[in-house]
Amino acid sequence: METLKSEYSHIKGWGIDNDPQDEPNYPMKNYTGDDHMRIRWKRPTLQKVDVELLLSTERPTPSAVFGSKNPPRGLSGMIRRYAFKYSENEFKHWLPLLLADRVDVVEGMIEDLIHLKFPRVVKERGWYALAKHAPGILARKIGVRLAVLAAIAGIGTYKLAKS
Amino acid sequence: MNYRGPFRVRIDEKPHPKIEHPEDAIVKVLRSCICGSDLHIYHGMVPDTRVGTTFGHEFVGVVEEIGPEVTKLKVGDKVIVPFNISCGKCAFCKQELYGNCHESNPQATAVGGIFGYSHTAGGFDGGQAEYARVPYANVGPTIIPEGMDLDDAVLLTDVVPTGYQAAEMGGIKLGDTVVVFGAGPIGIMAAKCAWLFGAGRVIVIDNVNYRLEFAKNYSQCEAYNYEEIGDPVEFLKKATDWLGADVCIDAVGCEAGGQGMQTITGRKLMLQAGSATALQWAINSVKKGGIVSIVGVYGPTGNLVPIGNVVNKGITIRANQASVKRLLPRLIEHVQAGRLNPKGIITHRIPLENVAEAYRIFSDKLDNCIKTVLIPPTVRT
Structure with a gap:
């Protein structure tokens, strides 16, 4: 240890937390002698449930505290309610949640428009930072989007002309 | 900070957080960080990340209000707020697995509550804001030792x-x-x-x-x-x-x-x-x-x-998710002894109002960014 210590003297605190007793399976359980009692803990005071709370099927009751903001809403909320019929073990739980997140984005835009708040996409996407630090990347992003729009417009025009 | 969808965030006025549980505290945020794992929710990769969520699980602040069951903090205390929300009473907290608390997340059992990290992690708003609700204030928040730099303290919430x-x-x-x-x-x-x-x-x-x-x-x-x-x-x-x-x-x-x-x-x-x-x-x-x-x-x-x-x-x-509360005493010693210099990794200090640019800089690794700290306007004035 001392030989090694001198070898690493340029590194402050080298080896100070080395514990030869530390073996895999850490953190060790903190056995208290009444381990069989561990599942019967005295629960904290329960937060009042005054919003719609979607509960994992893998637990019988809500946790004592939870976040109360952004309860399920609209179509995304319906999808989330469907997802929470299934356990965390199921893809049927997680994939609908990802879908709900995307639907929620559209609902958020509609909500903004209802409140006469127009999405400031350039600002919200942080493109000012791109313009300052990586104008080439920004140009590429804009170029790709314009190309996609042009392609969609082209296909639309072609189909219209054909019909 | 208000999440609007993948790669889209902005600053909005939101209602001041309230005490919702007797062990809650309301903390006025002094510093918050963008974590690498925030990028996963920013990129829309974590299920049940709802529009309107405020991100931010790395923050320090000053206690502004406490609930009736809070005994270990008082108004005015400056605190390090661990990213995990832990009750201190459940079987897992008793094993010092503070990142695996069973009393802080009703939506999923595989992960405990985390500030500002989707409803899959409890649906709590985070600290990339001026104020934040901090549940179980008797357990997680740790008073910042006298003389410790806030920039060092904020990195003790998660990174270190x-x-x-x-x-x-x-x-x-x-x-x-x-x-x-x-x-x-x-x-x-x-x-x-x-x-x-x-x-x-x-x-x-x-x-x-x-x-x-x-x-x-x-x-x-x-x-x-x-x-x-x-x-x-x-x-x-x-x-x-x-x-x-x-x-x-x-x-x-x-x-x-x-x-x-x-x-x-x-x-x-x-x-x-x-x-x-x-x-x-x-x-x-x-x-x-x-x-x-x-x-x-x-x-x-x-x-x-x-x-x-x-x-x-x-x-x-x-x-595992880091058991921040278990590690904090030792890590504070390391910082005070100069063995660890957390703030040395901070490369960007950005006003909270510019959160969208801050996310873009960190996400796209622009301007040689390693670590970004967000500073709320009330702290700067």
């Missing part, structure tokens, strides 16, 4: 404990070779902390040159760009007498690059819970009987990893 626990879970023995995949803030800190456990050699692997250069200097380690060394597993075997590293740490998680199949199935098509390239390399680079320590964040479904090699090589895998 996670990096330290990554090294700790490696069970490093004196002279061990430790390989850290990922030269982000956590990887850099894990490499730094590996020395505290007596590592003999520390190697960091990434593909971003400025970060590798930073890791080399800050963590006093070797650093290699995987795009320049050929197959990284072969490179690491060769560098370790063809046996493999004693300990490999995955400090990347679900957005790893470096392998086409993982990138396409994990990041582009989302057919698995993110790209598990770093984990695959860790399993394949570690020696037989070695330890793989995982602190990189992955989604809740499944990943393609060479589990057969885990069996055949007799590898031990250790992983």
